[in-house]
Amino acid sequence: MSQSHLDLEIKQLIIKVLHLEDMTAADIDSEAPLFGTGLGLDSIDALELGIALKKKYNFSIELDEEDNRKCFATVNNLVAYISAQQAGT
Amino acid sequence: MNVEVPVFIRAKGAVYLPQFERDIAVLALTLQNNPQQRWALCFNDSYRFTVALFAVLATHKQPVLLPNNQSGTLAVLQNEYDAILSDLPDIVVTPLKPAAGETVLQAFVLSDLQTITFFTSGSTGTPKKVQRSLTALRKEIKVLEALFGADLQDAKIYSSVSHQHIYGLLFYVLWPLYAGRSIVSPLLQYPENLETLFKRTEKIVLISSPTLLSRLDFKLDLKLKPIIFTSGGLLKDSSAQILFANLGLMPIEILGSTETSGVAFRQQIKQPLWQALPEVLLGRDLTTGCLSVQSPFFDEQTTLVMGDQVEMNSQGLFKLIGRADRIVKIEGKRLSLIAIEQKIKEHRLVADVQVLKLDAHRQLLAAVIILNEPGKALLQEQGKRQLDLLLQTWLLPFYEAVLCPKKIRYVDSWPLNEQGKTTQLALQELFDIKLKRILSV
Numbered sequence: 025m026s027q028s029h030l031d032l033e034i035k036q037l038i039i040k041v042l043h044l045e046d047m048t049a050a051d052i053d054s055e056a057p058l059f060g061t062g063l064g065l066d067s068i069d070a071l072e073l074g075i076a077l078k079k080k081y082n083f084s085i086e087l088d089e090e091d092n093r094k095c096f097a098t099v100n101n102l103v104a105y106i107s108a109q110q111a112g113t
Numbered sequence: 114m115n116v117e118v119p120v121f122i123r124a125k126g127a128v129y130l131p132q133f134e135r136d137i138a139v140l141a142l143t144l145q146n147n148p149q150q151r152w153a154l155c156f157n158d159s160y161r162f163t164v165a166l167f168a169v170l171a172t173h174k175q176p177v178l179l180p181n182n183q184s185g186t187l188a189v190l191q192n193e194y195d196a197i198l199s200d201l202p203d204i205v206v207t208p209l210k211p212a213a214g215e216t217v218l219q220a221f222v223l224s225d226l227q228t229i230t231f232f233t234s235g236s237t238g239t240p241k242k243v244q245r246s247l248t249a250l251r252k253e254i255k256v257l258e259a260l261f262g263a264d265l266q267d268a269k270i271y272s273s274v275s276h277q278h279i280y281g282l283l284f285y286v287l288w289p290l291y292a293g294r295s296i297v298s299p300l301l302q303y304p305e306n307l308e309t310l311f312k313r314t315e316k317i318v319l320i321s322s323p324t325l326l327s328r329l330d331f332k333l334d335l336k337l338k339p340i341i342f343t344s345g346g347l348l349k350d351s352s353a354q355i356l357f358a359n360l361g362l363m364p365i366e367i368l369g370s371t372e373t374s375g376v377a378f379r380q381q382i383k384q385p386l387w388q389a390l391p392e393v394l395l396g397r398d399l400t401t402g403c404l405s406v407q408s409p410f411f412d413e414q415t416t417l418v419m420g421d422q423v424e425m426n427s428q429g430l431f432k433l434i435g436r437a438d439r440i441v442k443i444e445g446k447r448l449s450l451i452a453i454e455q456k457i458k459e460h461r462l463v464a465d466v467q468v469l470k471l472d473a474h475r476q477l478l479a480a481v482i483i484l485n486e487p488g489k490a491l492l493q494e495q496g497k498r499q500l501d502l503l504l505q506t507w508l509l510p511f512y513e514a515v516l517c518p519k520k521i522r523y524v525d526s527w528p529l530n531e532q533g534k535t536t537q538l539a540l541q542e543l544f545d546i547k548l549k550r551i552l553s554v
Binding site: 045061064071078084092 | 330444498
């Protein structure tokens with residue numbers, strides 16, 4: 025799957041799973057922080073998103089706090105981590 | 114304490130008693146060389162938190178557990194502590210003067226009269242301070258061990274809840290230390306972490322909450338069932354049914370609060386009514402219909418009345434039927450609705466606000482806001498999304514993200530029902546939430 029397609033899919037997933045109102049994929053900046061400021065997501069959103077990503081991409085969540093934070097920091101990071109897992113690296 | 118059993122099992126490896134004691138003693142020696150008395154402990158890592166806690170106690174200084182580690186909280190409560198020990202990247206730690214020489218603090222003796230300071234959401238604006246003595250904590254731990262110890266045996270203790278609140282501190286840190294069971298860190302966060310954990314062929318105890326337990330969607334046939342404790346919010350009957358059907362599990366639910374500590378327990382699949390923990394005397398306050406508590410697990414010699422309304426039978430077994438105050442739990446975190454309304458009203462663009470808890474796709478806080486003139490102008494210019502983000506970002510230093518309003522509606526006046534009243538229902542209808550999914554607690 026192309027990275028730009030993955031980028032769009034993930035944004036649509038975020039909006040759908042987290043029930044974000046008044047937003048389309050175009051409103052999400054791939055490089056903007058997802059948590060805290062930026063999109064304003066919280067730890068429950070991370071939980072729900074993690075569950076949804078696992079379902080859709082069989083994406084495994086690392087136990088390491090550091091890796092977790094990096095992975096979920098921006099859409100670009102998510103795309104990178106998921107692509108890497110899909111490529112089997 | 115059995116010295117063969119690790120005190121902590123960390124990602125880096127096992128920590129045994131001699132190393133644990135030495136880590137405490139080294140920090141205690143440094144603390145002794147610094148004049149500050151009240152130390153706020155803001156830690157992500159449970160081992161480092163525990164070492165810091167005992168080091169502060171060993172030097173007869175005052176450990177302070179803040180309700181959260183948001184920058185706004187640390188600022189608002191700055192008069193409640195003199196120094197900070199922390200491993201968090203955004204917190205400025207108090208610079209410590211290290212002790213000269215190499216002697217390690219010799220045997221430290223803790224006094225039962227020493228206390229730990231907690232803060233919890235008060236029913237008015239400011240967080241409420243609660244002091245808990247080591248005596249009271251010890252009494253509670255002894256009762257927990259007497260009640261559940263035989264089933265726990267030599268299980269390892271895992272957790273998905275923080276050590277920084279009374280529940281996590283007691284169940285994940287102090288009780289295992291007292292009973293000689295290993296504490297495993299780091300905290301577990303995701304359903305798949307639990308799936309991996311449950312498949313292990315060792316005796317496991319999990320200290321958890323409905324936030325995670327209500328989101329498990331896997332089925333396993335478990336020979337060796339983990340023992341699960343849950344607290345911090347109500348475990349819905351639908352969640353309990355699913356856990357039992359999919360995993361054969363019946364979590365032990367604990368009812369309590371920072372003020373009262375542990376109060377009652379149940380396993381709702383076996384018995385839906387709550388029963389008091391041993392040594393706790395419960396009643397029903399006639400004025401408010403709320404649970405009244407007399408207990409050796411807190412230091413006040415008086416009866417404390419909780420905010421939970423109950424129906425109690427002649428044997429003292431009871432069910433919860435709602436709250437008498439405007440304090441709610443959102444995904445396990447306590448929130449005073451009055452306090453957050455007061456805070457939001459402080460914003461320069463807000464004229465008035467009402468908040469409400471919604472049980473939609475998840476528990477969340479919703480806010481209905483009447484903007485002032487500058488606020489209305491900004492809404493026109495920049496749109497709703499920008500204004501939402503502005504307010505949420507402004508609120509973030511004071512309230513954890515989970516508690517900030519996730520859905521906002523801007524109105525010119527309060528919505529009225531047919532009788533001309535602004536009811537919860539009228540507010541809820543602004544959010545299109547189906548009525549039967551609304552949680553009354």
